[in-house]
Amino acid sequence: MSEAMERPKNVLIVGVGGQGVIMVSKVLAQLSLNHGHDVKQSEVHGMAKRGGGVFSHVRFGPEVWSPTIAEGEADVVVALEWAEGLRWINYLNPETGTFIADCQRIVPPFACRNRFRGGEAAYAPETPEEIMEQVHAGYVLDATGMAERLGNLRAANTVLLGALSTALDFPEDDWLEVIGHFVPPNTIDINIAGFREGREWALAGNKRVAENAAGLHQSHVVIHQDRVTTTVEITEEWCKGCDICVKLCPERCLRLNDRLVAELALPDLCTGCRMCEWLCPDFAIAITNTPVREAAE
Numbered sequence: 001m002s003e004a005m006e007r008p009k010n011v012l013i014v015g016v017g018g019q020g021v022i023m024v025s026k027v028l029a030q031l032s033l034n035h036g037h038d039v040k041q042s043e044v045h046g047m048a049k050r051g052g053g054v055f056s057h058v059r060f061g062p063e064v065w066s067p068t069i070a071e072g073e074a075d076v077v078v079a080l081e082w083a084e085g086l087r088w089i090n091y092l093n094p095e096t097g098t099f100i101a102d103c104q105r106i107v108p109p110f111a112c113r114n115r116f117r118g119g120e121a122a123y124a125p126e127t128p129e130e131i132m133e134q135v136h137a138g139y140v141l142d143a144t145g146m147a148e149r150l151g152n153l154r155a156a157n158t159v160l161l162g163a164l165s166t167a168l169d170f171p172e173d174d175w176l177e178v179i180g181h182f183v184p185p186n187t188i189d190i191n192i193a194g195f196r197e198g199r200e201w202a203l204a205g206n207k208r209v210a211e212n213a214a215g216l217h218q219s220h221v222v223i224h225q226d227r228v229t230t231t232v233e234i235t236e237e238w239c240k241g242c243d244i245c246v247k248l249c250p251e252r253c254l255r256l257n258d259r260l261v262a263e264l265a266l267p268d269l270c271t272g273c274r275m276c277e278w279l280c281p282d283f284a285i286a287i288t289n290t291p292v293r294e295a296a297e
């Protein structure tokens with residue numbers, strides 16, 4: 001066995017509840033076992049809803065004693081959510097580590113501290129480009145978007161497994177075999193496609209950043225009325241599609257789109273009453289009413 005193989009490999013997988021952190025961790029642990037490694041896996045589950053952090057340490061090698069990875073010792077950090085990745089980035093080995101993150105941002109509702117127009121959420125301000133400059137190797141990909149285009153959002157974690165596979169020394173077929181045991185039988189094809197897409201994306205170049213990794217997606221609709229100009233802003237990542245605004249808008253001008261995100265379908269009917277803004281539990285809608293004279297200045 002080579003000198004390099006004597007030292008255990010350390011992979012830290014992080015995200016929020018419901019994203020599949022534990023599935024990613026189990027696939028890697030099983031794959032390592034299949035290859036005859038000693039494996040230690042530990043995990044901490046947060047709340048199984050958005051905002052609850054989940055992380056899992058996987059260590060494998062000829063002999064592994066501690067189940068947890070020390071700060072600065074992770075060979076790979078895999079983040080299923082952007083800010084969670086940044087929270088754990090100090091665990092990455094600064095000389096040799098690889099940072100792999102979905103650019104998906106799940107902004108917890110309590111991150112919305114100011115509601116004025118153009119205000120920032122209290123969310124990690126670092127850009128993927130800034131982070132790529134700090135790490136030895138890394139990939140920030142739109143795993144969720146890639147999985148969505150394949151037909152199943154939940155395959156985002158196998159897209160990330162595909163990217164992870166490029167940083168570890170296991171054959172592609174062995175990854176796919178193990179993944180097949182951990183995903184529902186009717187989703188195997190989509191998950192295989194997701195794995196291959198993530199793998200090919202990462203193989204195309206180191207320190208890659210997805211084009212759409214920049215920030216939150218907001219729709220802006222400006223409505224000109226006699227006395228006021230109303231701006232309706234909907235932050236897609238904050239909308240959980242609960243339908244409250246759609247049901248309670250007095251003018252019935254909102255709807256959920258095919259991604260179950262609220263959108264202003266009939267802007268001409270919107271009176272700027274702000275009912276949707278007040279009722280949205282996730283602060284996803286901001287209404288700004290500007291008197292016409294002020295808007296003209």
Ligand code: SF4
Pocket residue numbers: 248249250251252253254264269270271272273274275276277287
């Ligand atoms: S501001 Fe009032 S009318 Fe306009 S979308 Fe919201 S609830 Fe409906």
Ligand code: SF4
Pocket residue numbers: 238239240241242243244245246261262279280281282283284285
């Ligand atoms: S109330 Fe908020 S979270 Fe619910 S559908 Fe409307 S915008 Fe989305």
